[in-house]
Structures are given as C-alpha cells and as structure tokens.
Amino acid sequence: MSKFTKTNFLHVFARNVPLILLFISVLNEFDFNYLEIKYFSFNFPFILIFYSSLKKSNYIGYGYIFLAGLINDAVVGLPIGISSLTYLLICGFAAYLRNITLRPSLFKDWLFFLFTILVVNSLIYIILVLFFSVNINYYSSMINLAFTFFLYLFFAQIFKFYNDLLSQGRYYD
Amino acid sequence: METNRDDFIIAVRSAFLKKNYKQRFSLIGLIFFSLLLLVLGKLNFTPVDYLRISLKEISYKSAFIVSVPENYIKNVARKIGSHFNLYENYLNIKSEIEKIKSEKILNEFIVAENIRLKKAIDDHYIKSEGVIGKVLIDKQSPFLKSIIINQGSKNKIKLGMAVVNNNYLVGKVVEVNYLTSRVLLLSDLNSKIPVILEPGSIRAILSGTGKNNGRVQYLKDKTKVSKNSVVYTSGSGGIFKAGIPIGKIKDPNLNNEIEVEFLAEFSQLDIVSIISFTKEAQTKAESEARTKIEREAQIKTETKAQIKAETKAQIKAEREVQIKAEREVQIKAEREAQIKISENVKNEALFKKLSKKYTIKCKKTFFNNLYVVGTPKFKACIMNKGIKKKKN
Numbered sequence: 001m002s003k004f005t006k007t008n009f010l011h012v013f014a015r016n017v018p019l020i021l022l023f024i025s026v027l028n029e030f031d032f033n034y035l036e037i038k039y040f041s042f043n044f045p046f047i048l049i050f051y052s053s054l055k056k057s058n059y060i061g062y063g064y065i066f067l068a069g070l071i072n073d074a075v076v077g078l079p080i081g082i083s084s085l086t087y088l089l090i091c092g093f094a095a096y097l098r099n100i101t102l103r104p105s106l107f108k109d110w111l112f113f114l115f116t117i118l119v120v121n122s123l124i125y126i127i128l129v130l131f132f133s134v135n136i137n138y139y140s141s142m143i144n145l146a147f148t149f150f151l152y153l154f155f156a157q158i159f160k161f162y163n164d165l166l167s168q169g170r171y172y173d
Numbered sequence: 174m175e176t177n178r179d180d181f182i183i184a185v186r187s188a189f190l191k192k193n194y195k196q197r198f199s200l201i202g203l204i205f206f207s208l209l210l211l212v213l214g215k216l217n218f219t220p221v222d223y224l225r226i227s228l229k230e231i232s233y234k235s236a237f238i239v240s241v242p243e244n245y246i247k248n249v250a251r252k253i254g255s256h257f258n259l260y261e262n263y264l265n266i267k268s269e270i271e272k273i274k275s276e277k278i279l280n281e282f283i284v285a286e287n288i289r290l291k292k293a294i295d296d297h298y299i300k301s302e303g304v305i306g307k308v309l310i311d312k313q314s315p316f317l318k319s320i321i322i323n324q325g326s327k328n329k330i331k332l333g334m335a336v337v338n339n340n341y342l343v344g345k346v347v348e349v350n351y352l353t354s355r356v357l358l359l360s361d362l363n364s365k366i367p368v369i370l371e372p373g374s375i376r377a378i379l380s381g382t383g384k385n386n387g388r389v390q391y392l393k394d395k396t397k398v399s400k401n402s403v404v405y406t407s408g409s410g411g412i413f414k415a416g417i418p419i420g421k422i423k424d425p426n427l428n429n430e431i432e433v434e435f436l437a438e439f440s441q442l443d444i445v446s447i448i449s450f451t452k453e454a455q456t457k458a459e460s461e462a463r464t465k466i467e468r469e470a471q472i473k474t475e476t477k478a479q480i481k482a483e484t485k486a487q488i489k490a491e492r493e494v495q496i497k498a499e500r501e502v503q504i505k506a507e508r509e510a511q512i513k514i515s516e517n518v519k520n521e522a523l524f525k526k527l528s529k530k531y532t533i534k535c536k537k538t539f540f541n542n543l544y545v546v547g548t549p550k551f552k553a554c555i556m557n558k559g560i561k562k563k564k565n
Contacts, residue, residue, distance in 0.1 A: 027232065027239040028310075063198045066207065074232040075310060077317045077348070077355055080225045081210030088204045095188035095200065100180070131215060135362035137383030 014166055018052050018059045018159075026072040026083075041140070042147035043117075045072065047155045049087050050113050053094035055163065065091060079132050082124060089120045106156060114149050121145060226350055233321045233353040237309040251441070303448040304328050306336075309353065311442060318361035318381065319344075320442055325352045334449045335413050341437040342366075342406060342417045343445060354447075358439055359387055359419065367409035368419060370402045379404060379419065379433060385440070387420060387433040398422055404433050414450040520556070527555050534559035 025044045045068065052060045069084025076083070093116040097109065121141070128134040189201045213221045255262070306322035324330050326349050334346045336356045344364065348355035357364055364381040370389065375396055377389045389404065402422040408415030420433040535554035537543045543560070544551035554560060 024239055027236040028243055061197060062200055062203050066198070066203045069207070070210075070228055071232045071235075074225070074228045075236050075321075077319055079211055080214045080221065080228070081207040085204060085207040085211065088200060088207060092189050092200055092204070096184050099184040099187045127211070131211075135383075137362055140383055 015059070017162070018048060018056075019064055022048055022060060022064070022068050023071070026068045027075060040147065041144045042151050043144060044155075045087065046090060046117055046148050047113075047152050048159075049090050050094045050116060050152075051156055051159050053091040054098055054109060055159070062088065062091060078128070078134075082127065085127075086120055086124050089123070090116055093120070106153070109156070110149075110152055113152050117145055117148060229348075229350050230352060233309050233350075236321070237323075240310060303446040304330060306354070306445050306447055308442050308445060311440070317363075318358040318383065318439070319347070320356045320358065320445075322354050322356060322445060322447070323352065324447060325350045325354050327351055330354050330447055331449070333412060334447050335417065336445050336447050337417065338437045338442055338445050340418065341435070342413070342419050343435075343437045343439065343442065345412070346447065356445070356447075359435060360385055360439055366412070366419070367407045368404050369407040369415070370398055370404055370422070372402065373398070376407055376409070385435070386423065387435060389422070389431040389433055392431070398431055400424075524552060524555055527558060531555050531559050 022045060025048065049060070049065060065087045066084045069082075069087045070080060072078075072083040073080050093112070097112050101108070125136055125138075125141070129136060189204075190199065210221060210224075214225065304324050306324040308320050309323050310321040322336075330346060330349050332346055332349055335342060336344050336346065342359065344356045344358040344361075346354050347357040359366065359379065359381055360383070361381040362383040364379075364387075366379045367376070368379040368389065369376055375392065375398060378391045379387050380390050382388050387404075389398070392398070400422055404419045404422065406413040406415055406417040406419065418436055420435040423432040423434040532546075532555070535543050535551055537545050544554055
C-alpha cells in the first residue's frame with residue numbers, strides 16, 4: 001500500500017485536492033442544473049474557501065484564491081475582480097474566526113459562515129448594482145445562499161474526514 | 174470593554190494584515206488589488222481589457238475541458254430519461270407530424286406570398302448562411318444567464334448577431350473574443366427584445382426573468398392576450414428581422430406582465446446557429462420595376478394633389494359666382510321695392526289730390542249705392558276719377 005510521504009506524487013496530489021477542487025468548481029460550477037431540480041443551486045467555492053481558510057490556512061494560497069476569483073468572473077461574465085474580492089473577504093472572515101476561536105465548534109463555524117456569506121454578498125450586490133448596473137434576481141440569490149449555508153455542514157464533514165485521512169497518512173511517515 | 178475592543182482589533186489585524194507562513198501574498202494587499210482591478214475595469218483601462226480578454230480565452234477553453242465529465246453525466250441522464258419516455262414520445266411525434274404535414278402545404282403558399290409582398294415594399298431580409306457554434310459553457314449563474322460558444326471574431330462573429338436553435342431564437346451575441354463569444358440568453362434579467370404577439374399583432378417588450386421563462390411587458394392597458402398566443406420578434410429597432418419564433422404565452426392575465434414559455438430549451442443547448450440578417454440585393458429588373466412603381470405612385474400622388482387643388486379652386490369660383498348672383502338678385506329686388514315704394518308714394522299723392530275733387534262721386538251716401546270710404550273699390554273709383562259709365 002502506498003504511503004503519503006512528502007516526496008511521492010500521491011501525497012502532493014492529495015495535499016492539493018482542495019486547490020484542484022476550487023479550480024474545477026470555478027471553471028465548471030457544481031450546480032447540478034442538468035438534474036433540472038427547480039431552484040436548487042449552491043456556491044461550492046464559498047464552502048471550500050471558508051472551510052479551508054478556517055481549518056487549514058496554508059492549503060489554498062491567497063494568490064490561488066485570487067486567481068480562481070478572476071477565472072470565475074471570466075466564466076460567469078461578471079466584472080473582473082468581483083469574485084476575487086468576495087473570496088478574499090471570505091478568507092478574511094474565516095481567518096478572523098480562527099484567531100478568536102479557542103475551542104472550535106462546527107455549529108459556531110456554521111453560524112459564522114452564514115453571517116460571512118450574508119455580509120460579503122450584500123457588499124458585492126451593492127457594488128454590482130450601484131457601480132455596474134447589473135440586474136440581480138434576489139430571489140434566486142437568496143435560495144442559492146440558503147442552500148450554500150445548509151450544505152456547509154455536509155461538506156464540512158466530508159472535508160474533516162478527508163483531513164483526518166491525510167493526517168493519518170502523515171502519521172505513518 | 175477596552176480589552177474586548179483590543180482583542181477584536183488584534184484579531185482583525187492578524188486576519189487581514191499578517192501574512193501566514195506559506196502564504197506568498199498578504200490578504201489585504203490582494204483585496205486592494207481586486208478593488209483596483211474593479212475600478213480600472215470600470216474605467217475601461219486598456220491593460221485590464223487585455224487581461225480580461227486573455228483570461229476569457231483561457232478560461233472558456235479550460236472550462237470546456239473541465240466540463241467534459243459533467244457533460245457526459247448530463248447526456249447519460251438525458252438519454253436514460255428519453256428511453257423511459259420512448260413510446261409516449263413516438264406517439265406524440267407521430268400525431269404532430271401528421272398535423273405539421275397539413276400545415277406545411279398551407280404555409281408554403283403563405284410564405285411565398287409574404288416574400289413577394291415584402292419584396293414589393295423593400296422589406297425582404299435574407300439570413301446569412303450562419304455559423305454553427307458549439308456550446309462550451311452554459312453557466313446558470315444567479316447574475317447572468319448566458320452561454321459561451323466556440324466561435325469568435327476569427328469566424329466573423331459580430332456583436333448583436335442572433336443566435337437560434339432549431340429556428341427558435343435563444344439570444345444574441347453580447348461579447349466577442351477571438352475564438353469564443355458570449356451569448357446572452359432571452360431568460361436573462363438584462364435581456365429586452367421587442368416582440369409581437371400573434372394573433373392580434375400586439376406589440377410589446379419581452380424581458381427575461383432570471384428563471385427559465387420570460388415576461389411580456391409594456392402592453393397597452395387592458396389588452397387581452399389569449400393563451401397559447403405565439404411570441405415572435407417584431408423587427409423593431411433593427412436588432413433582428415421580424416417573425417423569428419420565441420415562445421408561447423403561458424399564463425395571460427391583466428397585470429400587463431404575461432408569462433412566456435420559451436420554445437427553445439435553454440438547459441439543453443448543444444449546437445446553435447449564429448446568424449445575421451441583411452436586406453436582399455435586388456436584381457436590375459427588380460430595381461427598374463421598383464423605380465417604375467415608385468414613379469407611378471409619385472405621379473399618382475401628384476395628380477391626386479393637382480385634382481384636389483383644381484376641385485378646390487372650382488368650388489371657390491362657383492361659390493363666388495353664386496354669391497355674385499345672389500347679390501345681383503338682392504340688388505334687383507331692392508331696386509324693384511324702391512320703385513314700388515316711389516310708385517306708391519306717387520299714387521298716394523295723386524289719390525289725395527283726386528279725392529278732394531271726386532269723393533262726392535264715389536262716396537256711399539243714403540241716396541246712392543257707391544263705395545265705403547277707405548276701401549280698395551273707393552280708392553279705385555277715385556283714381557278712375559269717378560265711376561266710368563259703361564259704353565254699350
């Protein structure tokens with residue numbers, strides 16, 4: 001059985017899975033629109049960036065997050081820089097929570113995630129509406145945010161499981 | 174309280190300003206850089222435009238490659254779904270084909286007649302051969318309903334070109350890169366298309382809702398739209414030619430906002446046609462015929478105007494003659510009346526003069542049977558200078 005070591009390819013790949021997931025998600029959103037489930041949509045990069053910045057701040061570099069934002073803007077058709085700003089603000093909020101937390105709790109993280117996405121999206125919507133005259137369907141956006149919020153718990157568990165797996169691999173070194 | 178505030182400031186400073194180990198960039202620095210990009214992008218700063226274009230070219234191609242597994246799953250799901258409904262679809266299609274066959278014969282005649290009439294008024298558009306484009310990305314963002322196609326300025330794609338799928342309008346080109354283009358779908362909130370609703374020839378604007386349907390707006394108050402009315406492009410504004418089918422009225426009501434179900438299925442766009450419309454070039458004979466018709470029409474108009482002016486002048490002259498005649502009649506009548514008055518005065522004077530002399534010869538007394546004073550017979554008697562004896 002192959003072990004996760006710092007030198008082998010598998011280890012490098014495993015460590016960079018969050019980064020790969022981030023770029024895949026901005027290039028091809030996990031929106032599941034082909035399932036044609038009415039109103040269902042969520043923002044996977046928000047969950048990934050928040051969790052990653054909160055738990056393992058060095059997994060995804062800020063530079064990569066900034067680049068992912070630029071790519072997302074190009075793909076979605078938003079003004080260049082707006083998604084980068086969103087993602088980086090989420091990083092900032094997550095870093096703040098990391099600094100003030102002594103005893104991590106998934107429930108508190110979850111509530112702070114809600115606060116973060118609401119504040120950051122409000123700010124971004126203000127910029128888009130006031131400076132770029134973009135019409136926003138607030139109803140769809142709110143549903144998107146609600147699903148993002150609820151799915152955070154699910155993805156947080158998956159990421160936790162993955163991190164544990166990775167830590168075990170390191171332990172075997 | 175002081176300590177809490179200090180803790181907050183320290184935590185914020187640490188989160189935004191402090192560079193973590195293994196982080197090459199500072200968070201606050203990147204946030205400012207994002208803001209700078211936004212501002213420069215808004216001001217159309219050239220290097221930012223180049224950055225945007227390069228980023229788009231790379232992103233679109235990369236997104237297409239990354240989308241391959243998802244597209245595969247999507248196609249498999251669609252195929253499985255269609256297999257389940259195979260027999261039902263077969264029966265529906267069979268009955269539709271029969272219906273279409275009978276309609277086609279009638280349509281061919283109407284189309285030919287329509288082209289002939291449109292040519293006569295120089296409003297006949299022909300569509301370009303069209304460029305077939307493959308949909309690279311179909312992002313359903315809450316902000317923008319758009320698709321990316323693999324044709325760009327290299328393939329002579331221009332801004333504003335119509336994008337159709339199975340002859341149904343899906344949107345228009347809003348962004349052209351060298352190898353790719355972005356198509357704004359009709360369902361997008363920012364999409365506004367002038368349309369016409371048939372039957373009734375009701376003109377309106379079709380707006381996207383950000384969902385999978387559209388909304389007909391700016392109708393005249395209390396305009397009644399029947400269910401299943403078909404929405405076509407109106408051709409107003411010169412964006413598209415008139416008559417491209419868009420959708421069907423789903424739920425008509427009187428709130429001036431009617432829901433439209435699009436004929437094209439936006440979530441299953443794979444191949445689209447990008448077309449433009451130009452006026453058909455006329456042949457020399459057609460051009461001459463048209464000039465002749467125009468000249469005839471001009472002559473007709475001029476003649477009509479001339480006849481109108483002449484008729485007006487004639488009526489005026491007749492009226493003048495009539496007024497003159499009436500005036501003459503009036504003058505004559507006045508003159509006659511004057512003559513009559515003067516004759517009357519003359520007679521009166523003569524009567525007065527004669528009455529002094531001949532009253533005895535005409536006045537009725539106890540002894541004779543003559544005329545009562547003041548009667549016409551008495552007056553006639555006076556004027557005749559007494560009763561004339563009849564000669565046998």
